[in-house]
Amino acid sequence: MRPTVSVFGGHLPGDSVWHRAGVGWKYLVVLALTLPALCVQQPWLTATGLVAVVGCLALCRLPARAMFAIPVALLVLLLVLGVFQLVVGRPDLAFVVPGNVLLAVWAARLIIVTTPASVLVDALVAAADRVPFVDGERFGLAVGIMLRSVPFLSGAFYDVRDAARARGLERHWVARLTPVVVRAVGFAQATGDALAARGLAEGRPSAPHPRV
Amino acid sequence: MIRLSDVGVRVPVAGPPGSKVLLDHVDLRLAEHRIALVGANGSGKSTLLRLLNGLIVPTSGRVEVDGHDTRTESAAVRRRVGFTFTDPLSQLVLPTPLDDVELSLRARVRDRGERRRLALDWLDRYGLAAVAEQSIYDLSGGERQLAALVSVLAVEPSTLVCDEPTTLLDLRNRNLVSQVLSALPHQVIVATHDLALAGQCERVLLIDAGRVCADGAPAEVLDRYRELMA
Numbered sequence: 001m002r003p004t005v006s007v008f009g010g011h012l013p014g015d016s017v018w019h020r021a022g023v024g025w026k027y028l029v030v031l032a033l034t035l036p037a038l039c040v041q042q043p044w045l046t047a048t049g050l051v052a053v054v055g056c057l058a059l060c061r062l063p064a065r066a067m068f069a070i071p072v073a074l075l076v077l078l079l080v081l082g083v084f085q086l087v088v089g090r091p092d093l094a095f096v097v098p099g100n101v102l103l104a105v106w107a108a109r110l111i112i113v114t115t116p117a118s119v120l121v122d123a124l125v126a127a128a129d130r131v132p133f134v135d136g137e138r139f140g141l142a143v144g145i146m147l148r149s150v151p152f153l154s155g156a157f158y159d160v161r162d163a164a165r166a167r168g169l170e171r172h173w174v175a176r177l178t179p180v181v182v183r184a185v186g187f188a189q190a191t192g193d194a195l196a197a198r199g200l201a202e203g204r205p206s207a208p209h210p211r212v
Numbered sequence: 213m214i215r216l217s218d219v220g221v222r223v224p225v226a227g228p229p230g231s232k233v234l235l236d237h238v239d240l241r242l243a244e245h246r247i248a249l250v251g252a253n254g255s256g257k258s259t260l261l262r263l264l265n266g267l268i269v270p271t272s273g274r275v276e277v278d279g280h281d282t283r284t285e286s287a288a289v290r291r292r293v294g295f296t297f298t299d300p301l302s303q304l305v306l307p308t309p310l311d312d313v314e315l316s317l318r319a320r321v322r323d324r325g326e327r328r329r330l331a332l333d334w335l336d337r338y339g340l341a342a343v344a345e346q347s348i349y350d351l352s353g354g355e356r357q358l359a360a361l362v363s364v365l366a367v368e369p370s371t372l373v374c375d376e377p378t379t380l381l382d383l384r385n386r387n388l389v390s391q392v393l394s395a396l397p398h399q400v401i402v403a404t405h406d407l408a409l410a411g412q413c414e415r416v417l418l419i420d421a422g423r424v425c426a427d428g429a430p431a432e433v434l435d436r437y438r439e440l441m442a
Contacts, residue, residue, distance in 0.1 A: 010307050010347050116345070117311040122324055137318075144315070148307045151349060190302035197265050197295035197303075198316055198367055199287060 010147075011116050016061045018114040023123040026115065029056070030107045037100050043092060046099040053106045060114055067109060070102070073154070078102060117144050141200070145191060156183040214242040214264055214293075214371070214401075219273035221259050221422075234259040236422045238273070242401060246394075248410035248430070249403040250437050251419035257403040260419065261373050264401065265295040277371070294369035294398075298376040300360035301348065309335055309351070309359040310344040316366040334366050335359070338392065354385030358392065371399040378406045407434055 013019070018026070033056070037049040057067040070078075078098035085094040111120070121140040129136035160179045161170070169175040221235040235256045242264075249257045262268045263275045266282035266289040274281055280288040297303045306312045313331040321327040335344045338358050343351055351359065357377060364372065377393065378386040390409050393400055402409065410416050416433040418426035418440070426436045 011345065013345050117307045118314040118328070119324070121306075121311075121315075141315070144306050144311070148305060148348075151347075152301070187302075190297070190299075191305055193267055194297065194303045194305050197267055197290065197297075198364065199290035199319065200315065 010112065010151075012062050012066055012113050014060060014062055014114065016059055016114070018056070018060045018110065021114075023111070023115055023119055026111045027123070030111055033110075034100075034104055034107045037096075037103055041093070041096050041100070043095050043099075046096050046103060049103045050099060050106075053103055053110065056110055057106060060110070062113065066113065068106070070105075071154070073157075074101075074105065112147065117147060120144065120147075141195075149187065149191075152187055153180070153184055156180050156187075213278060214240075215276045216240040216242075216260075216263065216270075217274050217276075219263065219270045219275060221256075221263070221268070222271045233422050235263075235270075238424055240417070240424065240427075242399075244414040245399055246413040246415070247399075247401045248413040248416045249401070249419055250405070250407070250410050250416060250434070251403075252441065255419045256422040257419050258375050259422075261295070261375050261401065261403050264371075264373050265293045266290060267295065290369075291367070292369055293371045293373055294364035294367055296357075296360050296364050296372070296374045296377055298379055300353075300356040303360040304348045304356065304363065307347055308345050309340055309348065309355075309362070312348070312359065312363045313366050316363050331366070334362050338362050352385065353381050354388050357381060357385065357389050361389070361392065365396075365398075369398065371401065372396065374400065374402040374404075376403055376405065378404065378409060407437075410434060 033049055033053050037045045054068070060067060078101060081098045081101065082094045085091070085097055121144045123140075124143050125136040125140035127136075128134045128139040157180050160176055160183070163179070164170050164172060164176045167175075216238050219235060219238040220233070222231040222233050224230065225232045238260065249260060251257050259268070263270060263282065264277070266275075266277075266286040269275075269283045274283065276282070277289045277292050280292070282289045304312045306315055310328070310331055313334050314327050317327045317330055321330060332341060332344060335341050338361070340355060340359055340362065343355055343359075348356060348359065357380075361372075361374075361377070372393075374393065378389050381389060386406065386409075390406070390412070393402065393409075394412055402413070404410055411430045411434060413430060415428065416426075416430045417424050418433050418437050420440060425440075426433045
């Protein structure tokens with residue numbers, strides 16, 4: 001399986017002000033950067049948010065590619081969102097909607113790139129434990145696994161695309177999507193088994209079943 | 213000590229006869245320090261290994277680890293029996309080896325700093341300190357397999373079950389993982405196609421069509437395996 005650049009990036013060690021900041025502060029900054037633009041939906045707020053998040057990412061003193069790279073699939077999505085807004089007669093939103101998506105992705109990178117996954121999980125567990133009826137350990141673990149799964153699933157998409165191309169099936173969407181879904185289910189089963197084998201996320205042992 | 217008593221495993225399949233037998237009438241007592249399982253693909257090796265950690269329960273019969281039934285005492289069984297998968301990417305569930313080993317330690321060590329120190333210590337013991345914070349996708353095959361092994365060892369099981377740990381590795385990494393496994397103080401039960409690795413064990417089980425068809429010293433069982441595969 002070919003891993004790809006994750007939309008959200010992965011932790012990169014460093015000693016910048018962002019690396020040293022507490023994870024709680026990082027969450028607050030990310031909310032302050034994104035919420036106004038997402039709630040008010042004004043071009044000037046989106047532009048301000050983008051400028052601010054670019055400034056914050058630059059402070060991380062990490063390679064620009066790791067901070068600002070936009071995967072092709074996301075780029076296509078942003079273009080589709082912008083064109084759609086133009087087509088439906090909302091040129092103001094043609095900048096705001098894709099701009100806000102990019103703002104949210106870059107703001108998420110600000111936390112993810114500067115914080116080890118275990119610290120993120122600890123912070124989420126501590127926060128979720130205060131919410132009634134929520135199992136903080138499971139919530140934090142689920143988010144940690146989600147971060148690790150994004151590159152796997154996008155890699156599976158590209159592998160299957162290449163396999164479909166090799167057989168001349170590049171325009172056959174069923175041939176391109178079905179194996180990705182099957183791999184995703186297999187990956188979920190394997191991850192569940194790996195957690196169970198270590199006694200994490202303890203559940204009842206399963207009856208034998210055919211595996212994907 | 214692990215005991216399997218008249219164990220059978222069946223899975224439902226579409227169409228007649230409605231189920232497929234993966235293991236049939238398996239009676240074993242596994243007490244040796246090093247045990248290998250050999251057999252063709254689909255013979256039932258992985259199913260037998262999964263029973264030992266309680267990942268699956270038998271359709272008939274029972275499996276006990278130090279007297280704990282895998283059907284009713286799975287938590288106690290998994291504290292005693294660690295499991296490594298063929299593909300370490302299936303096993304490493306967090307983005308870096310350090311995160312993953314820390315995850316294994318979460319149940320026992322609540323303090324974050326202490327947990328991190330212990331995780332680094334575990335990785336250092338197996339020469340992985342330098343790659344502790346690298347993405348698991350950037351590690352070599354051998355480093356990934358070792359990281360997966362360390363993440364299981366950090367749970368401190370008394371028995372380690374390995375499902376084809378060297379299958380995806382080149383010769384150098386295969387030798388490295390074999391050396392690490394042979395140096396462990398744990399009981400190690402390994403399913404493998406690597407006959408050199410099987411030959412280092414005290415006892416070898418040959419599985420064929422869901423049954424144990426040979427059980428004994430490596431030389432005689434591996435000869436039988438070669439005859440079967442010819």
